[in-house]
Amino acid sequence: MDLKSGYPWWAVRNGLIHAFPPLEKDLRCDVLVVGGGITGALIADELSRHGHDVAVIEQRDIGWGSTAASTALLQYEIDTHLLELAQRYGQDAAALAYRACAEAIPALGEVARGLKDVDFQRMDSLYLASRHRDVPRLMAEGDARRGIGLDARWLGPEALRERFDVEAGGALLTRQAARIDPYRLTYALLQRVRRRGGHVHDRTVLHSLDATARGVAARTEAGATIRARHVVLAMGYANQRWLKQRVARNRSSYAFITDPIDADVLGRLRNTMVWESARPYLYLRATGDRRLLVGGLDDAIDIPARRDRRVQSKADQLMKQLLRWFPRLDPVPAFSWGGTFAETADGLPFFGPHAQWGPRVHFAMAYGGNGITYSMIGAQLLRARIERRRHALEGLFGFGRL
Known part of the structure; x- marks a missing residue:
């Protein structure tokens, strides 16, 4: 396949x-x-x-x-929230999984040390509340993460507007993330x-x-x-x-990458990856040459011919979602693609x-x-x-x- x-x-x-x-x-x-x-x-x-x-x-x-x-966003955050994992498997098991992911980021940095041009770079991660009703859930998630010693800072609407020029009810900002050329x-x-x-x-x-x-x-x-x-x-x-x-079940995810964007236009996005609380979620991060790599809109398609036909329309939808969050960007898409992956229930x-x-x-x-x-x-x-x-x-x- x-x-x-x-x-x-x-x-x-x-x-x-x-x-x-x-x-x-x-x-x-x-x-x-x-x-x-x-x-x-x-x-x-x-x-x-x-x-x-x-x-x-x-x-x-x-x-x-x-x-x-792969879009290669390296984060400690698991698709399943810490609070939900704790409900499934208990607090100790959930904390163990999240801490292990946090420790894996610097471990990957050590692996990449000495290798040429793999574009490993530490970044921040901004987890946006897609809807106002998601705000209490994300605030509780942040409390839970801090409770087990993980980095998770809450930013309200004013801080998001000032620092990232984005309109949202709130977001979790973490410093334990990175990018790489996989x-x-x-x-x-x-x-x-x-x-x-x-x-x-x-x-x-x-x-x-x-x-x-x-x-x-x-x-x-x-x-x-x-x-x-x-x-x-x-x-x-x-x-x-x-x-x-x-x-597990197979899923397809879609992505596009832009032409290089001026550093002043990118602003904090140069060093901050972004994703959101909606499922499926939009995610984006910059590359070393100042392109934006944008992905998401996962679906249940795993037949190559059907996935092929969706790539351009999915890229167009991703661009609309990107501009909804960051309307002052003027990105020029360069390449788009889709890929089949697998995911587990938890x-x-x-x-x-x-x-x-x-x-x-x-x-x-x-x-x-x-x-x-x-x-x-x-x-x-x-x-x-x-x-x-x-x-x-x-x-x-x-x-x-x-």
Whole structure:
């Protein structure tokens, strides 16, 4: 399935950075990571950095699936509010999830340190009340976040007007956010994995898995066999094809990017990403070259041809929503696209083994609005499991919560 429509900015800007060779012969490794997007790259980097012999295979070119369509807003905020998570799983579990996401932002900064031109930059995050009736709920959410030690400052209408030139009943401002180029980061991480002695192969399609108590044999469509102690499936939405149990649903999201905008016109938007309380929500953030990347209007379409036909109309709607919030902007759209992603009912990811496959096949399903943040947490969680160590989130982020 083609995961994207139109002209995703990262692919347009960067092109095909590097071609890795397809796997043409049998291979042995400690851990096989199936999936060459940002999730698989972060996991492979984490494992190889700690001495594991890692191999990565990807059915397309590296980073050419959902990663190329990602808008890469790095936030600690989960699509499901802290208060709602606490109602579902208890205060301690909800606080653990939110704090882990907050800690993942600087952890991603450390991962990006020393890598060339991945555009990692710390930002603020402004969470607008879309309607006046959302104000009490957002104020309560801010109180809850501050109650567990997280940064969340309330801004009223006057402060929003003065600082951001936006009309809203209120908003939560947080300082724990960042941006990144996920496509370049994926390539940089996998090239680093290779420099450490790991194997990376694109255009290599997984055909079957044979898991035993001692290891896993993975066979490719070309006939090669990879024998590994553990396998991590990090194929995005396609992971669901390897499970009989339905754990998520597919969605499409849409985005466009503008031509560069004068710094004085952008103002605080240069360093502040914006999203809103409506569902589905509009979100936007600036790039390093002063473009605005705007996305949202998620829908239940996951048929590529139908998604393709919607890209332009969705981009037009997104532009109208952008100008409703920021009417003084005069953006010129440059490229628009859509991408298919997956989401869970509670907004949380799944990392770890599933009973269907046993303890040596691990799933990395970083589904939801902050998938890259989840992927950073998942890389650490899966390394702990592979090394037979406990991780505080293995229960909450595991299949046992279903």
